[in-house]
Amino acid sequence: MSEVIATQNLRRTLRIHRLDNVSVALVDLPAGAEVPIEEGGAIITLAEPIPRKHKFTHGALAVGERVTMYGVTVGRATRAIATGGRLTTDNVEHVTDSAQTEARRTDWRAPDVSAFEGRTFExxxxxxxxxxxxxxxxxxxxxxxxxxxxxxxxxxxxxxxxxxxxxxxxxxxxxxxxxxxxxxxxxxxESVSEDVMExxxxxxxxxxxxxxxxxxxxxxxxxxxxxxxxxxxxxxxxxxxxxxxxxxxxxxxxxxxxxxxxxxxxxxxxxxxxxxxxxxxxxxxxxxxxxxxxxxxxxxxxxxxxxPAPLSKLVLGVECGGSDGFSGISANPLVGGVVDRLVALGGSGILSEFPELCGVEHELAARCTSDALATRFRDLMGAYQRHAGAVGADFSMNPSPGNIRDGLITDAMKSAGAARKGGDSPIVDVLDYTEPVTRQGLSLLCTPGNDVESTTAMAGSGANLMLFTTGLGTPTGNPVTPVLKIASNSELARRMFDAIDFDAGPIVEGSSSIDALANALLERCIETASGRYQSCASRLDQQDFIPWKRGVSL
Known part of the structure; x- marks a missing residue:
């Protein structure tokens, strides 16, 4: 994921990774529109209208050819798709790359956190x-x-x-x-006549x-x-x-x-x-x-x-829910940037939602700091898939109708974007459901993709602050852990202003970088951890708690 590049035409399209054979429409695009595959690159003509947040092909795809986003396989064509054609559930099905471990990743470069050195929270x-x-x-x-x-x-x-x-x-x-x-x-x-007790x-x-x-x-x-x-x-x-x-x-x-x-x-x-x-x-x-x-x-x-406490005492759980076609290119990588900063400062992060890591297992396994951790991750993923299969379910069934309407048409496509919430730092531990975080750094935690079951689990494992990305909007909170809601697009941030704490939309619009907003979001985290900022979910008294019955939920 370190090779992800932003070759964005600020007005219309985004190719996320140099190996991708599809791009994302940032605005509604009409049939016949001429759009670049990448900045300064080839221009193609769209074969059909492409709604905002949906994906279109760079070239014709034959039946069986693979669809690549974020540099990984996220689907396979089930019908022939023309150059500039739209990806839908009618012409693409879920398929992933091999989950075998890549060579151990040792090339992580920590972000610049000099502005936060020595900082504390109350x-x-x-x-x-x-x-x-x-x-x-x-x-x-x-x-x-x-x-x-x-x-x-x-x-x-x-x-x-x-x-x-x-x-x-x-x-x-x-x-x-x-x-x-x-x-x-x-x-x-407050009503003028109503007394509010101290x-x-x-x-x-x-x-x-x-x-x-x-x-x-x-x-x-x-x-x-x-x-x-x-x-x-x-x-x-x-x-x-x-x-x-x-x-x-x-x-x-x-x-x-x-x-x-x-x-x-x-x-x-x-x-x-x-x-x-x-x-x-x-x-x-x-x-x-x-x-x-x-x-x-x-x-x-x-x-x-x-x-006062050092930032190393923060344990940041990350979640996505009500995701849209922009979540994986704005809010999720933004949160990943905050996780990387916190890890660089000695803090900890939790990446959960195992069904939404399907398709990027090999990348995550390669980030594990030992073969034993990589093996445990694969074993937990395999056991979860078998549990799901025993009740007639499969990870490919994970995308919701709302996800699909907004362009996330396969679980692998959703997973490739969802995994970006975990940033790029080494994975220091792999935890089963209810196990506590005991190591500083990024941990993987086995939970379902269900928003509340996952946030419930992360709090149970010790997350004392959570960042929750959303493209469609959600009120989700937690009884004991502040949950900050991050909008993937500015329209959502304006429309659901009482539920959204931070707007990642400027990343899509091109008016701000991920690095700049990651620093701003980390500042918001410090303010929240210190009790100086109250999350929207807390103000709305949103206290969601649902234990997971294994093998039932995705």
């Missing part, structure tokens, strides 16, 4: 040596039977703290019901309540995986401690969670309180004891204040 220092970008108390159910009690606790705690994130919509609903004027009821605008815990970012559909009725392996994931959240750098509700008879026993917590936090640096409903008896007793534990935990968490 974080919460934990007893285990990690540093949080936020400070939450966590309330967790061990089984879905406790979800209702969790929701009751959520309502009671938010009301007691004067923290109702949906009060503006409640006012809006009342106004609509009563036919009252809507003026002054926008998001973030928080009694100024050093705590809030209480986070997790609900899920697991814990019983599944396999014992499901229960163990759930407890490992919950342990990752309870021991997360952004979490001060936790209150855990258990029914008592479920597969996910409290002892399994306690064991998983002890493995991650052997010194017991975080307080964790367990309450079993079947043992306590009546519901009122359960709720009273849980509420008491939560408020005591908040008082303890409030004693911690933000203090």
């Amino acid at each position: 974080g919460f220092h934990r007893g285990d040596g990690s540093v949080g970008t936020a400070n939450y108390w966590l309330v967790v159910p061990l089984v879905f039977c406790e979800n209702r009690n969790i929701e009751v606790l959520r309502t009671c705690i938010n009301e007691a703290l004067g923290n109702d994130p949906h009060r503006h919509y409640k006012r809006m609903a009342r106004a609509l019901l009563n036919g009252e004027p809507m003026a002054g009821l926008g998001i973030g605008e 928080t009694p815990f100024p050093n705590v970012d809030g209480v986070r309540f997790l609900t899920h559909s697991l814990g019983c009725g599944g396999t014992r392996e499901d229960a163990r995986a759930l407890c490992q994931l919950l342990a990752g959240y309870i021991c997360h750098p952004n979490v001060a401690g936790a209150t855990v509700l258990s029914l008592g008879c479920q597969n996910a026993q409290a002892s399994l969670l306690e064991e998983a917590i002890a493995t991650r936090d052997p010194e017991g640096t975080r307080p964790v309180h367990f309450f079993e409903q079947q043992a306590l008896g009546d519901e009122e007793t359960l709720m009273r004891e849980a509420l008491s534990a939560i408020f005591n935990g908040l008082r303890q968490a409030n004693e911690l204040t933000r203090q």
Whole structure:
């Protein structure tokens, strides 16, 4: 991926790599338009209209010929395609290069990070040596039977703290019901008559309540995986401690969670309180004891204040969702630039979504720092593909209807662009689902491509900040980790302004470089990690949490 070049006609087209036999339309192009293959290169005539974000061929492709983007195979022609013809699901199918390991890559050149040397962020220092970008108390159910009690606790705690994130919509609903004027009821605008309480815990970012559909009725392996994931959240750098509700008879026993917590936090640096409903008896007793534990935990968490920490304490998870035809040429390489900068500064990154790495396995394996890591990556990919096959699925089914409408017509095409979120630095570790990050540098984490299952997993493995790229738009957030949303195009950034934190559109438009915007985005990361910038997802109270049941999701 280090050979990717930007031979862009600023107005109309982009050829991503010198080996590519297709280009991307940056604007809607009519049939008969004459466009360059690359700057100063040959000019071809389009055989048909090419919508913005879609791809067209540089020359005629016969049935069976391969389609190349980012310098790798992303598909194969199933019908003859004329010069200047549009790639569609009707004429191209998913196919990839061999996944065999290339020679070990040793040519990484770290980006210039002199402007960030010695920089710090203001974080919460934990007893285990990690540093949080936020400070939450966590309330967790061990089984879905406790979800209702969790929701009751959520309502009671938010009301007691004067923290109702949906009060503006409640006012809006009342106004609509009563036919009252809507003026002054926008998001973030407080009613003049409504008192907003001053928080009694100024050093705590809030209480986070997790609900899920697991814990019983599944396999014992499901229960163990759930407890490992919950342990990752309870021991997360952004979490001060936790209150855990258990029914008592479920597969996910409290002892399994306690064991998983002890493995991650052997010194017991975080307080964790367990309450079993079947043992306590009546519901009122359960709720009273849980509420008491939560408020005591908040008082303890409030004693911690933000203090300077080196950027090496940041663990950056990267995700893409609602991707479009520009994601792989603007937002994803931009995020990759931030990952490379952070790694060069001693920090860590997590690249997940294994179905969206299909087709670039050989490049990623070549970046692994040892043969053992490359082998583990291939083994995890192979096991995942077999799991998917067992339930009648395949990685080639990964692109969504929205992806396809915007020109990402094969999984390999989507993967080649998605992998650019991981930058170009060496891969220092390969992790299975729920395993924690323990090495500084870039790690691969086995997760599905499902946005929330993947972000849920990255937080569980220790990501204390996330960058999420999108071309179509998504509100996705996380209960404990700030999620910054990066738009691949400026039109999306304007249209969904309340959900987008950073605009990568100037890269497509040619008005800014990836390097310049990567430095600006890293600055935004520092501001977010320090609590000086609140992500759009956090402002919208978007707290998405979905554990992964293996073999079911792509």
